[in-house]
Amino acid sequence: MAIPQLANHHADIDPTRDQVRALRDHGRDGPVVMMNLLKFRETADYPPELGMAPSSGKVAYDRYQHAFTVAVGAISQAEVIYDGPCEQVFIGQAGTEATDWDKLLLVRYPSRQHFLAMMADAGYREALVHRYAGLERTVLIQCG
Numbered sequence: 001m002a003i004p005q006l007a008n009h010h011a012d013i014d015p016t017r018d019q020v021r022a023l024r025d026h027g028r029d030g031p032v033v034m035m036n037l038l039k040f041r042e043t044a045d046y047p048p049e050l051g052m053a054p055s056s057g058k059v060a061y062d063r064y065q066h067a068f069t070v071a072v073g074a075i076s077q078a079e080v081i082y083d084g085p086c087e088q089v090f091i092g093q094a095g096t097e098a099t100d101w102d103k104l105l106l107v108r109y110p111s112r113q114h115f116l117a118m119m120a121d122a123g124y125r126e127a128l129v130h131r132y133a134g135l136e137r138t139v140l141i142q143c144g
Helices: 017-026 057-071 112-120 122-134
Strands: 032-040 079-085 103-109 135-143
Touching (some): 017 112, 032 057, 032 112, 057 103, 057 122, 057 135, 103 112, 112 122
Antiparallel strands (some): 032 135, 079 103
């Protein structure tokens, strides 16, 4: 499954083909929770040809989040379990990239197939422009 090459595409925040294959072929059966650690851009990085009004990276990411929870919600059946700020480093070195996140987002899917079907959906793929515009960096971890 190739990720569309949008004008603001940032491959470093996409899964690799090998990572998608591993999830497809070797993931667990049953529900999965995806843990998203998110660092937003100060200013969203939209392609000029879209004519988007200036916004923060958080606002751009909120548009993307709407797409995978609402616009393609029938496909993803995504259920947001937690959506909130990362406030204080309790264990670890505060102020480092490893601990400097703006938001933690936990999303439950009925199965990894629901997650993969969402990724393949045209409506979801169109919304990636907002993800690329909003995120400076991210980590996505599949949990049981």
